[in-house]
Amino acid sequence: xxxxxxxxxxxxxxxxxxxxxxxxxxxxxxxxxxxxxxxxxxxxxxxxxxxxxxxxxxxxxxxxxxxxxxxxxxxxxxxxxxxxxxxxxxxxxxxxxxxxxxxxxxxxxxxxxxxxxxxxxxxxxxxxxxxxxxxxxxxxxxxxxxxxxxxxxxxxxxxxxxxxxxxxxxxxxxxxxxxxxxxxxxxxxxxxxxxxxxxxxxxxxxxxxxxxxxxxxxxxxxxxxxxxxxxxxxxxxxxxxxxxxxxxxxxxxxxxx
Amino acid sequence: xxxxxxxxxxxxxxxxxxxxxxxxxxxxxxxxxxxxxxxxxxxxxxxxxxxxxxxxxxxxxxxxxxxxxxxxxxxxxxxxxxxxxxxxxxxxxxxxxxxxxxxxxxxxxxxxxxxxxxxxxxxxxxxxxxxxxxxxxxxxxxxxxxxxxxxxxxxxxxxxxxxxxxxxxxxxxxxxxxxxxxxxxxxxxxxxxxxxxxxxxxxxxxxxxxxxxxxxxxxxxxxxxxxxxxxxxxxxxxxxxxxxxxxxxxxxxxxxxxxxxxxxxxxxxxxxxxxxxxxxxxxxxxxxxxxxxxxxxxxxxxxxxxxxxxxxxxxxxxxxxxxxxxxxxxxxxxxxxxxxxxxxxxxxxxxxxxxxxxxxxxxxxxxxx
Amino acid sequence: xxxxxxxxxxxxxxxxxxxxxxxxxxxxxxxxxxxxxxxxxxxxxxxxxxxxxxxxxxxxxxxxxxxxxxxxxxxxxxxxxxxxxxxxxxxxxxxxxxxxxxxxxxxxxxxxxxxxxxxxxxxxxxxxxxxxxxxxxxxxxxxxxxxxxxxxxxxxxxxxxxxxxxxxxxxxxxxxxxxxxxxxxxxxxxxxxxxxxxxxxxxxxxxxxxxxxxxxxxxxxxxxxxxxxxxxxxxxxxxxxxxxxxxxxxxxxxxxxxxxxxxxxxxxxxxxxxxxxxxxxxxxxxxxxxxxxxxxxxxxxxxxxxxxxxxxxxxxxxxxx
Numbered sequence: 001x002x003x004x005x006x007x008x009x010x011x012x013x014x015x016x017x018x019x020x021x022x023x024x025x026x027x028x029x030x031x032x033x034x035x036x037x038x039x040x041x042x043x044x045x046x047x048x049x050x051x052x053x054x055x056x057x058x059x060x061x062x063x064x065x066x067x068x069x070x071x072x073x074x075x076x077x078x079x080x081x082x083x084x085x086x087x088x089x090x091x092x093x094x095x096x097x098x099x100x101x102x103x104x105x106x107x108x109x110x111x112x113x114x115x116x117x118x119x120x121x122x123x124x125x126x127x128x129x130x131x132x133x134x135x136x137x138x139x140x141x142x143x144x145x146x147x148x149x150x151x152x153x154x155x156x157x158x159x160x161x162x163x164x165x166x167x168x169x170x171x172x173x174x175x176x177x178x179x180x181x182x183x184x185x186x187x188x189x190x191x192x193x194x195x196x197x198x199x200x201x202x203x204x205x206x207x208x209x210x211x212x213x214x215x216x217x218x219x220x221x222x223x224x225x226x227x228x229x230x231x232x233x234x235x236x237x238x239x240x241x242x243x244x245x246x247x248x249x250x251x252x253x254x255x256x257x
Numbered sequence: 258x259x260x261x262x263x264x265x266x267x268x269x270x271x272x273x274x275x276x277x278x279x280x281x282x283x284x285x286x287x288x289x290x291x292x293x294x295x296x297x298x299x300x301x302x303x304x305x306x307x308x309x310x311x312x313x314x315x316x317x318x319x320x321x322x323x324x325x326x327x328x329x330x331x332x333x334x335x336x337x338x339x340x341x342x343x344x345x346x347x348x349x350x351x352x353x354x355x356x357x358x359x360x361x362x363x364x365x366x367x368x369x370x371x372x373x374x375x376x377x378x379x380x381x382x383x384x385x386x387x388x389x390x391x392x393x394x395x396x397x398x399x400x401x402x403x404x405x406x407x408x409x410x411x412x413x414x415x416x417x418x419x420x421x422x423x424x425x426x427x428x429x430x431x432x433x434x435x436x437x438x439x440x441x442x443x444x445x446x447x448x449x450x451x452x453x454x455x456x457x458x459x460x461x462x463x464x465x466x467x468x469x470x471x472x473x474x475x476x477x478x479x480x481x482x483x484x485x486x487x488x489x490x491x492x493x494x495x496x497x498x499x500x501x502x503x504x505x506x507x508x509x510x511x512x513x514x515x516x517x518x519x520x521x522x523x524x525x526x527x528x529x530x531x532x533x534x535x536x537x538x539x540x541x542x543x544x545x546x547x548x549x550x551x552x553x554x555x556x557x558x559x560x561x562x563x564x565x566x567x568x569x570x571x572x573x574x575x576x577x578x579x580x581x582x583x584x585x586x587x588x589x590x591x592x593x594x595x596x597x598x599x600x601x602x603x604x605x606x607x608x609x610x611x612x613x614x615x616x617x618x619x620x621x622x623x624x625x626x
Numbered sequence: 627x628x629x630x631x632x633x634x635x636x637x638x639x640x641x642x643x644x645x646x647x648x649x650x651x652x653x654x655x656x657x658x659x660x661x662x663x664x665x666x667x668x669x670x671x672x673x674x675x676x677x678x679x680x681x682x683x684x685x686x687x688x689x690x691x692x693x694x695x696x697x698x699x700x701x702x703x704x705x706x707x708x709x710x711x712x713x714x715x716x717x718x719x720x721x722x723x724x725x726x727x728x729x730x731x732x733x734x735x736x737x738x739x740x741x742x743x744x745x746x747x748x749x750x751x752x753x754x755x756x757x758x759x760x761x762x763x764x765x766x767x768x769x770x771x772x773x774x775x776x777x778x779x780x781x782x783x784x785x786x787x788x789x790x791x792x793x794x795x796x797x798x799x800x801x802x803x804x805x806x807x808x809x810x811x812x813x814x815x816x817x818x819x820x821x822x823x824x825x826x827x828x829x830x831x832x833x834x835x836x837x838x839x840x841x842x843x844x845x846x847x848x849x850x851x852x853x854x855x856x857x858x859x860x861x862x863x864x865x866x867x868x869x870x871x872x873x874x875x876x877x878x879x880x881x882x883x884x885x886x887x888x889x890x891x892x893x894x895x896x897x898x899x900x901x902x903x904x905x906x907x908x909x910x911x912x913x914x915x916x917x918x919x920x921x922x923x924x925x926x927x928x929x930x931x932x933x934x935x936x937x938x939x940x941x942x943x944x945x946x947x
Binding site for chain 2: 689691693739742743746747748749750751752753754756757758759760761762763764765767768875876879882883886915917918920921923924927928931932935
Binding site: 053054055074075076079080084085087091092093094095096100103104105106107108109110112113114117118119120124127128131167168171 | 455456458459462463464465466467469470472473474476477478479480481482483484485486491492495
């Protein structure tokens with residue numbers, strides 16, 4: 001990945017019944033970097049992710065993914081273009097094994113349909129085998145290969161987070177959106193996550209992360225964007241942002257009550 | 258690890274084995290039902306089983322739609338009717354028309370109509386399909402009764418039509434005529450088993466994972482790249498085609514049809530079969546169909562088994578809808594997984610018990626050492 | 627923002643113009659018959675509007691399509707028959723009693739069946755409402771039999787000349803009750819704390835808990851309002867169109883089509899949708915064989931879902947996790 005902007009967010013606004021969840025939010029994500037979006041609760045971070053992944057439409061503004069506008073595209077189309085997300089509240093598929101969950105992640109780059117799978121045509125069987133091997137490789141990546149045949153929702157919490165990550169990686173994305181991946185993890189698990197993300201980044205994966213754990217954010221991100229009341233109030237390297245008086249005020253204001 | 262992977266891939270093997278067991282059990286029905294004397298049974302089991310097989314075609318597809326697509330159709334009687342009327346009209350108008358081609362035409366027409374309705378409606382999030390299909394069911398019923406020149410109106414086919422034949426011809430393939438209950442029994446249930454096989458193949462594949470993901474969380478499935486509205490539409494079209502296939506079998510088995518077999522309450526019966534059997538359970542459709550198809554016959558036979566039951570109780574049509582309504586409410590509230598899940602849990606329980614027994618025996622062996 | 631607003635206004639304007647054209651055309655081509663059609667179309671349309679509001683109220687508070695909505699109207703009509711026509715209770719008192727009984731039933735059903743399922747998926751709840759619907763229908767068949775019953779009009783049957791058309795007096799009762807119901811619902815949702823809270827809840831669960839309205843309460847209130855609206859609609863239309871155990875399905879389908887046409891979840895949309903559907907249906911019945919009249923509602927339903935799924939007055943829906 002070069003230094004061009006893989007994702008450009010241009011003055012996105014989102015109103016919910018007159019209330020602005022996002023107001024004129026603009027920033028870019030450069031290929032290969034880890035960018036963090038932080039901000040107090042209700043600052044609009046999850047709304048931003050919902051807009052980026054096509055779950056909700058913005059009231060105004062544009063989003064360009066690899067120089068193509070993605071406003072109005074369905075979530076699955078955006079995923080197929082190489083941008084995939086994880087969820088703040090874990091959304092593993094019920095009744096599926098760990099492996100099957102990861103296999104769903106391969107969906108956007110495979111294509112056998114009702115006809116070929118119901119008749120078990122050779123093409124479908126070949127693809128099924130490939131999906132399985134690739135999903136297994138991703139599970140090894142996050143260290144879940146030994147639990148492949150267990151039911152996903154039965155895993156301990158920290159491993160469920162890892163599985164969500166693996167499922168997203170199985171789509172072989174260019175850019176990964178992580179919505180509070182460290183929420184509920186203990187210090188050891190957070191450290192694991194941190195080194196995992198750094199490893200992915202070395203492979204060229206671009207990451208946009210929403211996170212509350214400041215330690216993690218400061219440790220891994222190249223640049224931090226701070227949202228408050230739906231607006232970007234600061235941006236820059238972790239050190240710069242940490243010392244920005246507006247950021248301190250936004251956080252202190254929240255912590256005071 | 259490789260062995261594990263192998264095991265993971267063949268996780269569908271259990272379902273294929275169950276399919277074989279179910280098939281063996283059902284195909285032996287004519288044999289063992291003959292062993293019970295008629296004066297004890299008071300019903301024609303093979304005949305009832307033919308109707309169960311016909312309905313099973315409809316309900317297997319509907320269960321895919323409800324259980325995995327998360328959508329309800331209240332108009333599957335319409336697709337059932339489209340299958341029945343298409344082949345009935347073609348095969349009575351044109352005596353030379355091959356019956357299997359008539360059935361196929363009905364299936365394709367139902368698929369087309371399902372697609373036309375499904376595309377606009379299933380593009381939306383939410384449960385609009387239920388109302389749209391309710392309307393479709395009403396329209397189809399209006400057309401079946403109003404287009405007298407084509408459908409024979411309320412009298413039906415063939416009596417309501419000015420045609421030379423006195424009944425809808427039996428289904429025939431390569432000159433072999435399925436013209437008796439027992440022949441039709443094997444035909445209908447062979448088709449059901451074939452549909453089940455397709456069903457298992459789908460569920461154990463990429464498409465099935467997409468459907469199960471959709472069932473679990475539509476938003477997460479969308480985000481993982483599953484085109485959920487397309488899957489919903491495809492599974493709706495598939496279920497419409499399965500229903501039409503059932504309808505075509507129905508027309509060629511009963512040899513006459515009229516709009517009464519395709520009323521709203523038939524759509525409700527199909528949904529009730531899905532719910533009672535178990536939504537989203539592979540075997541739910543068949544279980545629900547068998548239970549609810551035999552119910553009227555069992556109730557009618559009751560006075561013969563238990564003397565003193567008032568005759569008014571045995572007229573099932575008096576209270577079938579009260580019962581269906583109650584079943585829908587009670588099952589959704591207290592047993593949302595249906596009977597099939599209960600059965601499989603029971604078998605899992607015996608399986609676990611058997612394992613524990615084996616373990617204990619093993620332990621005792623070691624003690625003996 | 628501005629663009630969607632303008633689009634919406636254009637559509638509203640467009641449909642108003644279309645409506646006027648239809649009215650004028652029928653007036654010119656059919657003389658007083660055309661006006662007659664419009665009057666009876668508006669009458670039945672008012673009924674659809676009330677039922678559509680019932681759908682909308684429950685949908686916006688719980689996202690459930692209530693399949694039993696039409697049965698409330700059926701029960702209202704049949705209870706009115708028992709109370710008033712058979713029992714001799716004066717019409718207005720009979721109306722009040724029947725509405726109260728159905729409302730109590732609606733609230734009771736919500737507590738008994740919907741409330742326990744509040745954490746279940748929407749489809750589970752919808753299947754339960756289907757169960758309730760056919761159960762009530764079958765029960766009514768048991769109690770009242772299958773023959774349609776005639777219910778006495780509130781004030782006689784001799785038609786009144788109104789702007790050159792012969793209109794049955796019951797039509798004016800229908801208009802009166804419909805307008806009253808719309809005003810009451812409007813006041814509830816815009817002037818009372820609970821109503822405002824429920825509107826907030828429809829948009830955002832957090833907002834609702836801020837105003838102190840639990841989703842459980844708002845579901846109960848929604849069912850109470852919806853069953854009351856349905857019953858009132860079923861009672862005032864019964865003298866015009868007969869009542870029977872089976873009218874609920876069609877009334878429900880048409881009320882739902884109206885709600886979709888106007889925009890599911892929008893109260894003004896329900897009124898507009900109901901009136902438009904009523905008039906279109908009566909005109910169709912005049913032009914085509916009457917057997918096809920019931921097909922109009924369905925065709926409109928499909929067309930609206932195809933072209934403008936949010937309806938004439940609805941806003942494009944946001945989906946939230």
